[in-house]
Amino acid sequence: ERLGFPEVVFGAGKTLEVLTEILQAYQAKGLNALATKVQPEKGKQLLNTFPNAFFEEVSGIFMLEQPQQNKKPGPQVAILSGGSSDAYVVNEAFHTLNFLGCGAKRFNDIGIAGIHRLLAKVEELKSFSVLIVVAGFEGALPTAVGGLLPQPIIAVPASVGYGVSAGGQVALNAMLSSCANGVSVVNIDNGYGAAMAALRIVKALTR
Amino acid sequence: ERLGFPEVVFGAGKTLEVLTEILQAYQAKGLNALATKVQPEKGKQLLNTFPNAFFEEVSGIFMLEQPQQNKKPGPQVAILSGGSSDAYVVNEAFHTLNFLGCGAKRFNDIGIAGIHRLLAKVEELKSFSVLIVVAGFEGALPTAVGGLLPQPIIAVPASVGYGVSAGGQVALNAMLSSCANGVSVVNIDNGYGAAMAALRIVKALTR
Amino acid sequence: ERLGFPEVVFGAGKTLEVLTEILQAYQAKGLNALATKVQPEKGKQLLNTFPNAFFEEVSGIFMLEQPQQNKKPGPQVAILSGGSSDAYVVNEAFHTLNFLGCGAKRFNDIGIAGIHRLLAKVEELKSFSVLIVVAGFEGALPTAVGGLLPQPIIAVPASVGYGVSAGGQVALNAMLSSCANGVSVVNIDNGYGAAMAALRIVKALTR
Amino acid sequence: ERLGFPEVVFGAGKTLEVLTEILQAYQAKGLNALATKVQPEKGKQLLNTFPNAFFEEVSGIFMLEQPQQNKKPGPQVAILSGGSSDAYVVNEAFHTLNFLGCGAKRFNDIGIAGIHRLLAKVEELKSFSVLIVVAGFEGALPTAVGGLLPQPIIAVPASVGYGVSAGGQVALNAMLSSCANGVSVVNIDNGYGAAMAALRIVKALTR
Amino acid sequence: ERLGFPEVVFGAGKTLEVLTEILQAYQAKGLNALATKVQPEKGKQLLNTFPNAFFEEVSGIFMLEQPQQNKKPGPQVAILSGGSSDAYVVNEAFHTLNFLGCGAKRFNDIGIAGIHRLLAKVEELKSFSVLIVVAGFEGALPTAVGGLLPQPIIAVPASVGYGVSAGGQVALNAMLSSCANGVSVVNIDNGYGAAMAALRIVKALTR
Amino acid sequence: ERLGFPEVVFGAGKTLEVLTEILQAYQAKGLNALATKVQPEKGKQLLNTFPNAFFEEVSGIFMLEQPQQNKKPGPQVAILSGGSSDAYVVNEAFHTLNFLGCGAKRFNDIGIAGIHRLLAKVEELKSFSVLIVVAGFEGALPTAVGGLLPQPIIAVPASVGYGVSAGGQVALNAMLSSCANGVSVVNIDNGYGAAMAALRIVKALTR
Amino acid sequence: ERLGFPEVVFGAGKTLEVLTEILQAYQAKGLNALATKVQPEKGKQLLNTFPNAFFEEVSGIFMLEQPQQNKKPGPQVAILSGGSSDAYVVNEAFHTLNFLGCGAKRFNDIGIAGIHRLLAKVEELKSFSVLIVVAGFEGALPTAVGGLLPQPIIAVPASVGYGVSAGGQVALNAMLSSCANGVSVVNIDNGYGAAMAALRIVKALTR
Amino acid sequence: ERLGFPEVVFGAGKTLEVLTEILQAYQAKGLNALATKVQPEKGKQLLNTFPNAFFEEVSGIFMLEQPQQNKKPGPQVAILSGGSSDAYVVNEAFHTLNFLGCGAKRFNDIGIAGIHRLLAKVEELKSFSVLIVVAGFEGALPTAVGGLLPQPIIAVPASVGYGVSAGGQVALNAMLSSCANGVSVVNIDNGYGAAMAALRIVKALTR
Ligand SMILES: Nc1ncnc2c1ncn2[C@@H]1O[C@H](COP(=O)(O)O)[C@@H](O)[C@H]1O
Ligand SMILES: Nc1ncnc2c1ncn2[C@@H]1O[C@H](COP(=O)(O)O)[C@@H](O)[C@H]1O
Ligand SMILES: Nc1ncnc2c1ncn2[C@@H]1O[C@H](COP(=O)(O)O)[C@@H](O)[C@H]1O
Ligand SMILES: Nc1ncnc2c1ncn2[C@@H]1O[C@H](COP(=O)(O)O)[C@@H](O)[C@H]1O
Ligand SMILES: [Mg+2]
Ligand SMILES: [Mg+2]
Ligand SMILES: [Mg+2]
Ligand SMILES: [Mg+2]
Ligand SMILES: [Mg+2]
Ligand SMILES: [Mg+2]
Ligand SMILES: [Mg+2]
Ligand SMILES: [Mg+2]
Structure with missing residues (x-):
């Protein structure tokens, strides 16, 4: 644990044996642990x-303890996405925030192909402290959101598309080229990183 | 002249001598001629x-004869762009259409960073038969236009941006990845090609 | 449904469950629906x-209702391709046009390696209002078609080739670099988008 | 002016005439204006x-009014960079923040080639609310900062390097690949965008 | 001199001093010499x-001795190109062949945008032993030539185009992707290399 | 059949059904046929x-008739390669030449990591009319061959390597960048194309 | 065997049959042999x-003889890596060095996300003659090591990451862009090559 | 000064003013200083x-003190290159080594297009402790050297070529793909970095 951020395990490139060992070490210390991808x-x-653990197949999120369903106190994070294909990234961000003790809500399927769907949510979105915006294909959703709302925006490109x-x-x-003001970006499919960036802001807000 | 399209000269890679020769050949035949870039x-x-010729520095369009300022009859083409940096592409399309005898009107500076600017033009745009949409940076304008208007749309990426x-x-x-329906695209900075694609549609409409 | 274009579902990145739900919602409203890829x-x-639905494996086109085999009235769309390897793109465009109520005919295997095959079809092609041209490898077919026919041309690159x-x-x-006049292009393998672009032109012709 | 962000003019691709016109329009309304690059x-x-305007050649920042030298109240932004070659980006962020009324301080030449230079600043950096971190070459500075400090971090890649x-x-x-937690990124050389992203956070902190 | 190929000097990256020295060394030995680019x-x-030397600005070819204008005996090489913009590559190949003692003839401006221009030359082209085919933009000319003529074909891409x-x-x-049979390719703008590849074939024909 | 080249079928992107149909059509006409990849x-x-057909799994070559083992008359083609990993490309060229009636011999495992292996073959190689040179990794074999032998050289890059x-x-x-004189190149893994390019030269030699 | 380096077999692109043959040839001569990947x-x-052979699945290293577990005499090589995901590269280097008779020790999981883990090893690392440093993601570990230790450093990028x-x-x-002094680099995942580069230095030290 | 490496100034991206300041600071301390590019x-x-300083225009090397012409004691470094176009990289390495107190000798114009030129130097090269090998175009020289000599090899790609x-x-x-054993590589045009890597080895040899 560094700077108050819990250690997170990158699961994709590790064998079952290695992952098991690492998670058992956390468990032995009585700690919860998060593995991604x-x-x-x-x-x-x-x-x-780990029969009491939580695993969500869509996002590949694994936690030693079940996520807490109660509404978290403090600044809330909204996670917006263009379509249901982006769910794997949305959920990675959502479960990571949950693990970190941050309140979060998902707004799916509000891509700019049907701009009214986004417009209908603007009022509700104003009450959130940080906006995570996920999009695949031409990735235009963060630009539209940036033109409509003043909060910090973390954009996450999704590897959804073809050609x-x-x-x-x-x-x-x-x-990265967005003509909207002050959108910052994390790696492709990096819902985890977006959640961590949101946490840095949430911490600043509650300091 | 092939298929009713006049020959157009690609000016960028030709020496002054070669261009002069080609244009004099057209002139000798009593023909107008268009050179691009x-x-x-x-x-x-x-x-x-060619002291009576027309040359516009922004777009690099050169014509043996002055463009005709009278409103052309028949289907009209609208040329939309996000900002004034895109003018060189807009003008290449505009002057080419003029050369081809097509009516055209420019709508500059209506990029989606200020979506109200585009919305304010939607009614007027409905009367045009073909829409050419130019944009640089993240190139999101054609997607927005495609979601608001039903006409044929030819998108032109502009080499405007950095990083x-x-x-x-x-x-x-x-x-090319646009989630709007049926947007087709020409080469970067190819205002001339967009005008030619519009001409193909205009010809179909007047056949 | 926006602007008279029916909603189309991008099937590639959605789970069976999500797709089923979406399609059932259409069915419940008594609507036909199209899913691609x-x-x-x-x-x-x-x-x-959905036992009464239509699914074509080559293109990945799924429709709730069977395609109608009767010749559609109105402007017709020709779909040309270089070889039988391009069939998955050709069929995506063909079935989408059928779903949209547009008449369409396929001209396969007329690539420029045997230019006489294309030349033999030029007369018949003159009666079509829009040309969709599919090609893989070096993608030269649209250039050849553009030099021989005056109609609107929508080029579709196919991911067929190696090295x-x-x-x-x-x-x-x-x-995109074609020296033929006024060819416009859609994303790689985007037969659906080419059909939609053709529909925009067909609508303009019948307005 | 949208959402409380002032309009900013992208200066690189505009002619002198166009820029002059735009700036005169601001001046006529009695407004300050910022042009970048x-x-x-x-x-x-x-x-x-505009003889009373401010122009800094290194960053290409142009403002109608002179920057205010008094220390701004409210949350402060630190701008860190690896070396003096990154100054053009650092200054773009610094002058933009000044224009926006945000307090900012520059920490140059603390790249990880001499990690002690960064370590010597950690105590002072703890008092800043947002960290903008600029780096060229292999861009490793944000990772090091992210491991040492808990604030929101906006990383800016500089086009400094060769090969x-x-x-x-x-x-x-x-x-984008940083193994440090929650670093978000803007476009190459986009000091202006980093300042705007910082402003979004500063606004949240003072709301 | 290796294998009967004369040494050729790559001129682009050498200072005037270095080039002068090298050429004087050839001159001192009573040899002709060729420098490219x-x-x-x-x-x-x-x-x-070197006041008696030959220098052609378009191609950047420099020879110590004047090219010989008499028709060379033996197998002849045809150099085809799509347009006058490709002249710098065509001429590099032409003068190199001349230097090597190979007969060569240029066929300019026969690109496939006007396929009749190529067709009109097919009969004459049949008498040449090797075909060098230069093209920029989409580079389709070698495919067309390969479908019409049975000789060895060396394709040379020209850096002519935009976007x-x-x-x-x-x-x-x-x-490289050509669907025509047996077209081989050299580096972009490498007219010199195409001439050398032709020489290898000409030598085989006269062995 | 064009220009004396037999039709060859690109097998990779075709379904079993389509391939079967095409091959049966050849068989019905009493013709041999070649399918690649x-x-x-x-x-x-x-x-x-097709129980009497020939299929070699390494190269993916399929022929309706068995290859003829007798030494072909006329100019011979040598196929060189750096290592046994390149065998799939070498064999594609070899079997295609056999199908075309050209004599060919393979020289495997003579990469420049052990330059003596190539040197030991130089004498024997002098008797061949055309050299096809296959290499993966850094592709340096054609340069070495080009410095040692004067014949026409067709280089084929193999998709062998990692990182x-x-x-x-x-x-x-x-x-393509080879500093050896007059090496020309075909597409990655295109053993078939190299054989066809060799055939063009062999035909010229026997005309 | 060239220059005292034993022959090493590239295993990835060879069939079981070919590999077996090659290894049997070594065995027949009473030699050990190494195959990679x-x-x-x-x-x-x-x-x-080869029932007495050694095969390690993680790295894909195959040796005819069991590795020797005794500490090798002479200069020692340290192999550092950022995390357990890099193990396949680390082990390739380690087993190759063992095969070559070089002493080596692995230091895993000391990535700069937790700089103290590296700092804790600096004293021990000073006694090694050559440092091989493996890292994936943003590859910053060699820069950190280069700033702390004066020995020869061979950096190996690992294909570990996403987006x-x-x-x-x-x-x-x-x-390659490292601002640390004198870091040299081998191909992605090339643990074998790093071992060979280390061997060249070790040989120089013992000459 | 870190680890015994003197600080080196990256000159390319710094203004004259900044460079002057930095160099004056060194001079004031009575130190020599090196600026690159x-x-x-x-x-x-x-x-x-700095009228007593040394500046070499080809490489862009600037030193406060004149280089010492006496032969340096200790292990010697050979710098090999393919042609005179690579001189700017060769000289950057040479003068940096001189500045560092390492003995070095240049071997120019021994590219593999004339393999005998390299072979003629092999005996002399055996006496050097480290080999720096510079090459542009296809970069094959390090592979050839690696097959002939057993010393540590640092390869430097030069940005010499076209297409x-x-x-x-x-x-x-x-x-990076070299099939020669144990070649390691630095950034394009990074003669300075190659010298530093050589210095690490030279230091190990004299420790
Ligand atoms: N999905 C992810 N994307 C990027 N970094 C991650 C991810 N999951 C974990 N990490 C980081 O990877 C490091 C752990 O790596 P490892 O030791 O290989 O598990 C920690 O610094 C985490 O912050
Ligand atoms: N800006 C342009 N972009 C693409 N093609 C062009 C352009 N201008 C002219 N052309 C085409 O280039 C061809 C003329 O080329 P050239 O003979 O080199 O002048 C004609 O087929 C034109 O249609
Ligand atoms: N335009 C060119 N493209 C590629 N190689 C060339 C060119 N001109 C000369 N060469 C080759 O470059 C080598 C001479 O290089 P240099 O010693 O640097 O002049 C010779 O092997 C020539 O065959
Ligand atoms: N040509 C060069 N290539 C790579 N790094 C360099 C070069 N010249 C100097 N450096 C490094 O750049 C750093 C100095 O950067 P700066 O403070 O911007 O002068 C030092 O760590 C040097 O080791
Ligand atoms: Mg999306
Ligand atoms: Mg724009
Ligand atoms: Mg095709
Ligand atoms: Mg830096
Ligand atoms: Mg051309
Ligand atoms: Mg090989
Ligand atoms: Mg790592
Ligand atoms: Mg070289």
Whole structure:
């Protein structure tokens, strides 16, 4: 644990054995632990060893303890996304925030192909302290949000698309080039990083 | 002249001598001629040889005869752009359409950073038969237009930007990835090509 | 439904559950629905839930209702392609046009490696209002078509090739660089988008 | 003016005439105005028309009114950089914050090649509310800062380097890949955007 | 001299002093010498030192001795190109062949935008032993030639174009992806290399 | 059949059904046929339908008739490669030449990591009319061969390598940049194209 | 065997049959042999043929003889890495050094996200003659090591990461751009090459 | 000064004023100083302020004190290059080594296009402790050297070439992919970094 951020385990490139060892070390100390990008098969096998743990297949989030369902106090984070294909990133951010003790709410399927869907949420969105905005394809949602709302915005490109937009590079570059004011960006598919960036702001707000 | 399209001369990579020769051949036949992407210095020197010709420095368009200012009959083309930096592309399309005998009108500075500017033009835009939409940076304007208007849309990425958006590749890829329906795209900075694509549609409408 | 375009579902990145829900919502409203890029396994499973639906494995097109085989009235769209490897893109455009109520005909296997095959079709092609041209490898077919026919042309690069042309980027860039007049382009493998762009023109012709 | 952000003019791609017109319009309304990335020659000529304006050649920042030298009240922003080559980006952020009424201080030449230089500043840096971190070459400074300090961090890649790091793409990608928690990133050389992202956080802190 | 190929000097990256020294060494031995890609200013200064030398500015070819104008005996090489913009590459190949003692003829301005121009030359082209085919933009000319003529074909991409085709990479990749049989390719703008590849074939034919 | 080149079928992107149909059409006309890049599973299934056909799994070459083992008359083609990993490309060229009636011999495992292995073959190689040179990784073999032998050389990059050389792009670019005289290049893994380019030269030699 | 380096077999692109043959040839001569990047399935099957051989699945290292566990005499090599995900590269270097008769020790999990972990090892690291430093993601570990220790450093980028850092290219470029003095770099995932570069230095030290 | 390495100033991105200040600070302390990649104009102006300094225009190396011409004691470094175009990189390495007190000798113009030129030097090269090998175009020289000599090799790609090899990326990637054993690589044009890497080895040899 550094600077009040809990250690988070990068699950994608670790074998089942290594992950199990690391998680058992946390458990032995009586600590909760979060692993990200755990592939489905590996996650299911971990549940055998850690039967009380939480694993969500869509995002690959694994936690030793069940997420707390009660509304968290303090500044709230909104997570917006263009479509249901972005759910894996949205959920990674959502469960990470939950793990960190931050309140968060998801606003799915409000991409700018139907701008009225976003407009209908603007009032509700004004009450959130930080906005995480996820989008694939041409990644235009953060620009639209940035033109409508004044809060800190963390944009997350999703690797959703095909042809030139396969892999998320176009969404990433469009977000970095946004003509909206003051949008900052994290790595493609990095819902975890967006949650951590939001946490830095939430901490500043409650200091 | 092929298929009713007049020959157009690509001016960028030709020496002054070669351009002069080609244009004199047209003149000798009593024909008007259009050259694109003629650099400022070269354009000015051509005006010495062809004192009655038209040269616009911003777009690099050179025509043997002056453009006609009267409103053209038939289907009209609207050329939209996000900001004044895109003027060189807008004007290339505009003067090419003029050369081709197509009516055209420019709508500058209506980028989505201030979405109300576009919304204020929607009614007027409904009367145009084809929409050419120019944008640099993250190239999001065609998506917004595509969600608001039903006409054929030809998107033109402009090489306006810096960092990841320098050179226009991000705008191009964002336009190709657009989640708006049925937007088609031409090469970066290709205002001439967009005008030609519009002409194909205008011809179909008047056939 | 925006601007008279029916909603279309992007099938590739959605789970079976999400797709089923979305389609059931359309069905409940008594509407037909189109999903694109549905992978074979997912498409077959959807057919279990929607036994009267249409699924074509080559293109990944899924429709709640069977396509109508009668010749559509109004302007017709020709879909040309270089070879049988491009069939998945051709069919995506074809079935989308059918779903949209547009008449369409396929001209396969007329690539420029045997230019006589294209030349033999020029007369018949003159009667179509819009040309969709699909090609992989070096993507030269739209240039050849553009030099022979005056109609609006929408070029679609196919991700058919290997080595430098794997993934369709070479075909895309060659089409964007075409020295033929007024060819416009959609994303790699985007048969659906080409159909939508054609629909915009067809609507203009019948307005 | 949208959402309390003043309009900012992108100076790089505009002619002297266009810039002059835009700035005169602001002046006529009795408003201050900020233009970014104004090239040296253009900036000097603007000073002829606007003799009371401020122009800094290193960053290309142009303001109609002189920056205010008094310490601003409220949350303060620290701008860190690896070396003196990054000054053009540092200054763009610094002058933009000044224009926006935000207090800011520069910490130059504390790159990780001499980690003690950064360590010597950690105590002082704790009192700032937001950290903007600029770096070229391999862009490792934000990672080091992120491991030492808990505040919101906005990383800015600088196009300083040569060979593989020319243009700033390596620094950008390294920052996006940072193993430090919650670092978010803006476009290469985008000191202005970093200032705007900082402003969004400062506003949240003072709301 | 290796394998009967004369040494050729790469002129682009050498200072005037270095080039002068190298050429004087050849001259001292009573040998002719060829330097490629000599920039205009450098070439003109070399002519001061070597007043009997040959320098052509378009291609940057410099030879100690004047090219021989008499028709060379033996197998002849045809050099085809799409447009006058490709002349700098065409001429590099032409003068190199002349230097090597190979007969060569240029066929300019026969790009596939006007396929009849190529067709009109097919009969004449049949008498040549090797075909060098130069093209910029989408680089489709070698494919067309390959479908019409059975001789060895060496394709040369030219860095003529803009947007996605700037720099010649699209033409290169299109040529490598050609669906025509047995087209081989050299580096972008490498007219010299194409001449050398032709020489290898000519030597085989006369062995 | 064009220009005396037999039609060749690109097998990779075609379904078993389509391939079967095409091959049956050839068979019905009493013709042999060649399909390239046929995947192992598809090739084996084709052998069920065409029990007298030839299928080599390494290269994916499928022929309706068995290759002829007798030494072909006329100019001979040597196929050199750096290592046994390149065998799939070498064999594609070898079997295509066999199909075309050209004599060919393979020289495997003579990469420049052990330059003596190449040197030991130079004498024997002098008797061949055309050299096809295959290499992966840094693709340096054609340069070495080009410095030692005067015949026409067709270089083929193989997609053998990892890290920066994965996919064959480094080998391709190195071959295009070769400082050896007159090496020309075909697409990555394009053994078939190299054979066709060799055939064009062999035909010229026997005309 | 060249220059005292034993021959090493690149296992990734070779069939089981080819690998078996090559290894049997070594065995027949009574020699040990090393194969790298042998895929798990292939490695296990090789163990059937060579029951006394050594195969480590993580790195894909296969040796005919068991590695020697005794501490090697002479200069020692330290292999550092940021996290357990890099183990496959670390082990490739480690087992290659063992095969070459060089002493080596692994220091895992000392990435700069927790700089104290590296600092705690600095004293011990001073006794090693060469440092191999492996890192994925943003690849910053070699820079940190280079600022703390004076020995020769060979940096190895690992293809560990996702989004922009997938494939290891960011780590590679960051290492090449390192502002630390005198870090040199090998290909992505090239633990074997790093071991060989270390061997060259070790040999120089013992000459 | 860290670890016994003197501080070196990166001159390319610094203004004349900043460079002058930094150098004066060294001078005031009675220290020599090295600045790299100083552009010609800037270097000449610095000589006005520091009339006893050394500036070499080809490499852009600036030193407060004149280089020492006496042969340095201790291990010697050889710097090899393919051609005279690579001199700017060769000299950067040479003068840096001189500044560091290391003995060095240059071997120019021994590229593999004439392999005998390299072979003729092999005996002499055996006496050097470290080999720095510079090459542009396809960057094959380090592979050849690596197959002939057993010392530590540091390869430096030069941005010499055109078309696909412009900018040095091909040479870099070829060197990273080298099939020669244990070649390590520094950034494109980084003669300074190669000298520093050599110094690390030289120090190890003299410890
Ligand atoms: N999804 C993720 N994306 C980026 N960094 C991560 C992710 N998950 C964990 N990390 C970081 O990776 C480091 C742990 O790496 P490791 O020791 O390999 O588990 C910690 O610094 C985490 O902050
Ligand atoms: N700006 C432009 N972009 C793309 N193609 C162009 C442009 N201007 C002219 N052309 C085309 O280039 C061809 C003329 O090329 P050239 O013979 O080199 O002048 C014609 O087919 C024109 O249609
Ligand atoms: N335009 C060119 N493109 C590629 N290689 C060239 C060119 N001109 C000369 N060369 C080759 O460059 C080598 C001479 O290089 P240099 O010693 O630097 O002049 C010779 O092997 C020539 O074959
Ligand atoms: N040519 C060069 N290439 C890479 N790094 C350099 C170069 N010249 C100086 N440096 C490094 O740059 C740092 C100095 O940067 P600066 O403070 O901007 O002068 C030092 O760590 C030097 O080791
Ligand atoms: Mg989306
Ligand atoms: Mg714009
Ligand atoms: Mg095709
Ligand atoms: Mg820096
Ligand atoms: Mg051309
Ligand atoms: Mg090889
Ligand atoms: Mg790591
Ligand atoms: Mg070289």
